[in-house]
Amino acid sequence: LAVISWxxxxxxxxxxxxxxxxxxxxNLIDAVSSQKHTFYLENLTLKTTYYFRLKNRDKQSNESWxxxxxxxxxxxxxxxxxxxxxxxxxxxxxxxSEAVSLGGFYLNYYSAAVSWADPQRRWxxxxxxxxxxxxxxxxxxxxxxxxxxxxxxxxxxxTAAGSLYTTGQMSGDNGGVALFGFDVASLTDERAQxxxxxxxxxxxxxxxxx
Numbered sequence: 001l002a003v004i005s006w007x008x009x010x011x012x013x014x015x016x017x018x019x020x021x022x023x024x025x026x027n028l029i030d031a032v033s034s035q036k037h038t039f040y041l042e043n044l045t046l047k048t049t050y051y052f053r054l055k056n057r058d059k060q061s062n063e064s065w066x067x068x069x070x071x072x073x074x075x076x077x078x079x080x081x082x083x084x085x086x087x088x089x090x091x092x093x094x095x096x097s098e099a100v101s102l103g104g105f106y107l108n109y110y111s112a113a114v115s116w117a118d119p120q121r122r123w124x125x126x127x128x129x130x131x132x133x134x135x136x137x138x139x140x141x142x143x144x145x146x147x148x149x150x151x152x153x154x155x156x157x158x159t160a161a162g163s164l165y166t167t168g169q170m171s172g173d174n175g176g177v178a179l180f181g182f183d184v185a186s187l188t189d190e191r192a193q194x195x196x197x198x199x200x201x202x203x204x205x206x207x208x209x210x
Contacts, residue, residue, distance in 0.1 A: 074181035174203030
C-alpha cells in the first residue's frame with residue numbers, strides 16, 4: 001500500500017495514473033470537488049519503482065497534469081524473533097543481498113484486543129539505522145541495552161517523551177508486532193493491514209499472520 005496526497009489552491013476533482021513505466025496503466029479517480037486529495041494505491045509489489053502523475057480539473061473544466069514522478073516501495077524485512085518477559089526485544093532480518101535503510105520504518109506492538117490502526121505502542125526506527133544484507137537488527141524494548149547487554153541491542157525503543165522503558169511493554173500471553181514502511185496511524189484497520197511488511201502474533205490477538 002502507498003498513500004499519495006496533495007492539495008490544490010481551489011476545489012477540483014482529481015485523477016492519479018500509476019504503474020511500472022511512464023505508460024502507467026492504472027488509474028484512480030476522486031470525483032469529489034475538493035482542495036485536498038488522497039489516493040491509496042493497493043496491491044503493490046515490494047522493492048519496486050512506480051511511476052505516477054496527477055491531474056486536477058476545476059469547476060471551469062480547466063485541467064492540469066503534473067510531471068511524471070516516482071516512488072519506491074520498501075523491500076521485504078522479516079520479524080525473525082520476539083522475546084517477552086524480564087528482557088524484551090524484537091529481532092528483524094534482512095533477506096535481501098544488499099543493505100536496507102530502516103529510516104521511515106515503524107514497529108508497532110498490539111495488545112490482544114487492539115486492531116491494526118490502533119497499536120498500543122508505535123516505535124519509529126532511527127533515520128540513520130540500516131540492516132546489512134542477510135543481517136539482523138535487534139530492537140531492545142525493555143532491559144536490552146545497546147551496551148552491556150547479552151547481546152547488545154542495535155537500538156532501544158523509547159517512550160513518546162524519549163525515555164527508556166522501566167517496565168516490560170509486551171504481554172507474554174497474547175499480542176502481536178507488525179513492521180511498516182510508514183506510519184499507519186491515519187489509516188483504517190483494513191488499509192493498515194494491507195500496508196504491513198511483516199507481522200507476528202502469539203496467543204489469540206486481533207493482529208496476527210493471515
